[in-house]
Amino acid sequence: MGMRRTVPVALDVDSDDAALLEDTVDTFLWCAQYVVDHAFQGEYVTTSKTMLDDETYDDVREETDGFNGGLVQAARNKAAEACKSVVARWKNGKKASKPTFTSPHVVYDHRTATFHDDYVSLATTDGRIEADSILPDEDSETPHSEYLFSDEYETTGAELHYHDGDWVLHVHCKTEVESDTSEQPTPENGTVLGVDLGVNNLAVTSTGTFWTGEEFDHWRREYEKRRGSLQQCGTRWAHQNIQSVGRKEEGRFKLMLHRISNELLAEARENECSVIAFEDLTDIRERTGASWGHKWAFDRLYEYVEYKIEEYGIFVEQVDPENTSRRCSHCGFTHPDNREDEDFECLKCGYENHADYNAAKNIGLRYLRRNQTGGDGGALLGVRLNSGTLNVNGGYSPASSEARTGVHAESHRF
Numbered sequence: 001m002g003m004r005r006t007v008p009v010a011l012d013v014d015s016d017d018a019a020l021l022e023d024t025v026d027t028f029l030w031c032a033q034y035v036v037d038h039a040f041q042g043e044y045v046t047t048s049k050t051m052l053d054d055e056t057y058d059d060v061r062e063e064t065d066g067f068n069g070g071l072v073q074a075a076r077n078k079a080a081e082a083c084k085s086v087v088a089r090w091k092n093g094k095k096a097s098k099p100t101f102t103s104p105h106v107v108y109d110h111r112t113a114t115f116h117d118d119y120v121s122l123a124t125t126d127g128r129i130e131a132d133s134i135l136p137d138e139d140s141e142t143p144h145s146e147y148l149f150s151d152e153y154e155t156t157g158a159e160l161h162y163h164d165g166d167w168v169l170h171v172h173c174k175t176e177v178e179s180d181t182s183e184q185p186t187p188e189n190g191t192v193l194g195v196d197l198g199v200n201n202l203a204v205t206s207t208g209t210f211w212t213g214e215e216f217d218h219w220r221r222e223y224e225k226r227r228g229s230l231q232q233c234g235t236r237w238a239h240q241n242i243q244s245v246g247r248k249e250e251g252r253f254k255l256m257l258h259r260i261s262n263e264l265l266a267e268a269r270e271n272e273c274s275v276i277a278f279e280d281l282t283d284i285r286e287r288t289g290a291s292w293g294h295k296w297a298f299d300r301l302y303e304y305v306e307y308k309i310e311e312y313g314i315f316v317e318q319v320d321p322e323n324t325s326r327r328c329s330h331c332g333f334t335h336p337d338n339r340e341d342e343d344f345e346c347l348k349c350g351y352e353n354h355a356d357y358n359a360a361k362n363i364g365l366r367y368l369r370r371n372q373t374g375g376d377g378g379a380l381l382g383v384r385l386n387s388g389t390l391n392v393n394g395g396y397s398p399a400s401s402e403a404r405t406g407v408h409a410e411s412h413r414f
C-alpha cells in the first residue's frame with residue numbers, strides 16, 4: 001500500500017514571526033531565482049543539481065548573510081527542476097522561457113521543519129520560529145485526524161504558502177512504504193512518470209501507485225439516482241433541481257480531480273520526475289469504453305496537472321496511446337491476448353503484472369523513446385518505477401524489477 005495526502009494546516013503566526021516568514025519567503029524565492037539566472041548564463045542551461053550546488057551555494061550563502069543551508073538547497077532543487085523542465089520542452093520542440101518564481105512559498109523538509117501534533121517549528125532567515133497549528137477538533141473526521149494524526153502516515157515535508165494574510169502549511173503525508181521501495185531516487189535522474197487513465201482505476205503511475213475509480217463511480221450513480229427521481233416529477237421545481245444536482249456533481253468531481261492532480265504531482269516530485277506522460281486523450285472513449293463522464297474527468301485531470309505543474313519545474317505531455325495496453329513493458333512483445341481485463345501476462349516472456357501498471361510503464365517508455373536525444377546533462381534517463389528506473393532499452397537500474405502495487409483507496413466522503 002502506498003497512499004499519499006496533502007493536508008493544509010493554517011498557522012497561528014504573530015506579527016513578529018509573520019515579518020520573519022515574509023523575509024524567509026523573499027529570501028527563498030531570491031535564492032531560487034539566483035540559481036536559475038546562473039544556470040542560464042553561458043551557452044547551455046545547466047540542469048545538474050550537483051553542478052548548480054557547486055557553482056552557487058557559497059555565493060548564495062554569502063549574499064543572503066548565511067541563509068539556512070537546507071532552505072538554500074531546497075531553493076536550488078526548485079531552480080534545477082525548473083531548468084530541467086525548460087530544457088525538456090526545448091527538446092520537444094516547444095517554447096519555454098527562463099523560469100521566474102513569484103508565488104510566495106517556501107519548501108520545507110525534515111532538516112528545516114519539525115512537525116509536532118499541534119505546532120510546527122520552521123527555519124527562517126533568523127533561526128527557528130514555532131507556530132501553533134489551527135486544527136479542527138481531533139475527534140471529528142477531517143483530513144487532519146485521518147492523516148496528520150494517524151500513526152500510519154508519516155510527514156515527508158511541507159510547503160509554506162502565504163495567501164491574503166494567512167499562512168498555510170501544506171503538509172505532505174504518506175503511508176510508510178515497504179522495504180522494497182526504500183531505494184532512494186538519485187536527484188540527477190531526469191525521469192518520466194508514466195500515467196495510465198482508465199475506468200476501474202482512474203489513474204495508475206509507472207511508480208505503481210493506483211487511484212481507484214470507486215469513488216467516482218459511486219457518486220456518478222448517486223447523482224444519476226437523484227436526477228432520475230426528480231425527472232419523474234416533471235415539475236418546474238424539479239427541473240431547476242436537476243440543474244442544481246448537476247452543479248453539485250460537477251463541483252464534487254472537480255474537487256476530487258484537483259486532489260488527485262495534487263497527488264500525482266507529489267508522486268512526480270518525490271520520485272524526481274521531470275516529465276509526466278499521459279496518453280493522448282482524444283479517442284480514449286473508443287479505446288477504454290469510458291463514458292463521457294470519464295472523458296470529462298480525464299480532460300479535467302490533465303488540465304489541472306498542466307495548470308499546477310509549472311511551479312514545480314515539471315512538465316506534462318501526451319503520447320500516442322497505440323498498443324500501450326497490449327505491449328509488454330518488459331520485452332516489447334505486442335499482442336492483444338497479452339491482456340485479459342486487469343491481468344497482463346506476456347505470451348512471449350511471461351512477464352506478469354497489473355494491466356494498467358504495464359500500460360503506465362509503456363506510456364512512460366513511449367515518451368522516452370520519442371525524446372531520446374544526445375547525452376548532455378538535460379537528457380531524460382528513464383521511466384521512474386518505484387524501485388528504480390526503466391531505461392529506453394528496457395533495462396532496469398537498479399536491478400530490482402518488481403513493482404509495488406499500492407492502491408489509492410478513496411473514501412466515500414469529503
Ligand SMILES: [Zn+2]
Nearest residue numbers: 328331346349
Ligand atoms: Zn514480454
